[in-house]
Amino acid sequence: MNLGSFRGDLTGGITAGVVALPLALALGVASGLGPMAGMYGAIAVGFFAALFGGTPSQISGPTGPMVVVLAGLFASLSGDVGLIFTAVMLAGLLQIAFGLLGVGQYIRLVPYPVISGFMSGIGAIIIILQLSPLMGHTSPAGTLGALGYLPTALTDINFVSLILGLGTLAMVYSWPAAWGRYMPAPLAALIVGTLISTLFLSVPVLGAIPTGLPSLHLPEFDHGNLWIVAEAAVILAILGAIDSLLTSLVADNMTRTRHDSNRELIGQGVGNTVAGLIGGIAGAGATMRTVVNIRSGGSTRISGMIHALVLLAVVLGLGSLASNIPLAVLAGILVKVGVDIIDWSYLKRAHQGPRWDLLLMVLVLVLTVFVDLITAVALGVVLAALAFIKQLAALQIENLKNLPQHLDSPEEKALLSAHQDRISLFEFAGPLSFGAAADLGHHVREQSGKDSRILILNFEDSPFVDLSALRAVETIATDAKNSGKQLYFVGMRPEVRTLLENMSAGLPCDAEFETRLEALQAAVNLIDSEKRTHSISPTKLANSH
Structure with missing residues (x-):
């Protein structure tokens, strides 16, 4: 590893860690297990998936689809945290088994229009979720909630936040490439925006962040709820595997590299097993945080480990520094990330290619934004496979x-x-x-x-x-x-x-x-x-x- 790549990994990991911080807290609360469970999950999965995984630039941590399953499990088990963390550990062990059995190679068989639609959909989601924070408001959870809240935000704009966010966005776009070798634009904008806000402005910030070390949670088994725990573990393992490897495909597309699917599953499995042991929620490869890392210069597994160490430092007492980061500054940075991840190169040429591929890409994009990424990709792959079989069958009959x-x-x-x-x-x-x-x-x-x-x-x-x-x-x-x-x-x-x-x-x-x-x-x-x-x-x- 040379100094240049380490500098990129350092800034990418720090930036991804700062971006992951509010998400980890929010997803921990959404799971029912509390904000610290989100933090511990982000630290464990983020560090060990990076250390043992097969996608060097990937950032892992709590994700929306995983939290939905955990929230349902929390309700089914009446908040029995011991059994919930046992399900997380079992899910991790299953993912390790998936990797050892070679299941990961099949996830790579995803057509480009599906990847393009998925990437562009994630970009659109990132932008939509940051529109309200740009205007000085807290964005509701979910794309539909954020869109539904926009009229309210527009009628009560905090112009100081808006100017700060747009200024951050302008700085990220205009930051000279030569300077970026020493300090990437997102990190520079984060520091400048936070300093200006702290010294001169009064705008919404991340706020107080809890701290504390985790405690050990050994597996628990209850015969009455064994089936519920086992079923949740299987769902978490499969969902996390798909989520992670889809993000790996996005990372491949951005870095022009090729990930090791089976090794990635093993890394995710180790991370989730450790997360369950220390009282953290399950996680997977996180597309938005991975994109932030790559755009900020992260290219090796060091960046993912640094991202986890940033969160660990916050947990151990540096939360007071991160608590002053303005939400509008984060929003400005993330809007740039969202714009960058949209597949503009394909959209510009799409009218020259097969019409079916364009329709498939748009369908996956819409489903990613308004339903969820798993449904979008699953349906996209099925439709792409059926279309291919139809074309192949016509060729076979013709021959x-x-x-x-x-x-x-x-x-x-x-x-x-x-x-x-x-x-x-x-x-x-x-x-x-x-x-x-x-x-x-x-x-x-x-x-x-x-x-x-x-x-x-x-x-x-x-x-x-x-x-x-x-x-x-x-x-x-x-x-x-x-x-x-x-x-x-x-x-x-x-x-x-x-x-x-x-x-x-x-x-x-x-x-x-x-x-x-x-x-x-x-x-x-x-x-x-x-x-x-x-x-x-x-x-x-x-x-x-």
Whole structure:
């Protein structure tokens, strides 16, 4: 690690710590466990997820989705903190297991329009939540609450706070890049704004911050509530894993790096286990704080650890210094963060790309802002997957050609051309999936001639066939048998043959061949044999006797 990266990590970690402070306090209160539980959770998850995790620039701590689950658990257990912290510890252990089992790699399979919509939605949320603090008011929890409160804030603007916040915003935007190497703009604006406020102004500030060391909470088990605790632990573990790895994707996109998903889950699991032990609420990768860290210069795991140490210093008695930070100054800094995280580069070019991708991005953005990020990303991934399957299925059906249009072998082309009304040859190009299965049998029936005597299905270029497609092949076999046609298979790979044999109690064909030429020669021989048989009439047969 060089001096430049350490300076960036130091300022990024300090700035992220200051931004995390009010969030940790507020989310602790929202969980029902109190502000110090939020602080302890931010310290434990923030430090150990950074130390052991797989996303160097990620900042972890209490997040909204996790707090919603904890608040519900608090109500279900009538405030039994021992059982609640046990659920947090179990969630951490489950996340460690997820990482060891390699579950994390699947979260990375998120399409770019979904990531873009998620990022832009987070940016919009950050801006919306800071509009009321800019005007000297406390922003209600949640995006809808903040939007609903805006008319009230607009009718009673604290112009001193507004000027201070806009001045902070202007300073962050205009801070020279050369100076940023020594002191990033957010930290400079934080210091200047706090000094001006302390010396000359009277505006809303963070206020008194509680202090104190945590106590140890060992796991507790109550048979009557065991299922409730276990269910909450599973939900917290899965939700935290998704939340963290989505934030890791955002960090990757901003830093042009690649995180280690499974290591990140292990780090988050260690952090949550320790959080439960010291009486902290569960946490996950926090997108807004991660973005603040990166924008402020943080690039390695040192920044996340420094962020946690800043919070620890506050808990140990430096809260009086942070208590004087004006809310309007924080709001100005965060508005810049929100503007920066919106994916303007994609939005400028979106009209030139596929319309479906733009619609998907906007849908994810809207759901992120007005519903929640988990719903937004889950629905976005499902819709993106369905769209991809539809496109893939159309391509698979299009490639299912009734030859001889593109046969390269003159011998094969001659054989098929001479008997094209009696032989139908179909090529399965590429992997066959369930998306194409519905139209597979219909396409073969439609494209094969009504006088066809033999159907040849060539699997040479098909490395994979799923169960739905195998069922469609069985349908083709049944149709061929019912219409008195012979069915030949060509070039089946061992794994495809084994699967079809197992699922169909044997290959549902009349013959199988290694090459297309062998199948065509056998088909021609059968047709010629049948012609010779039919050419011997009953009269000639009688005269021969």
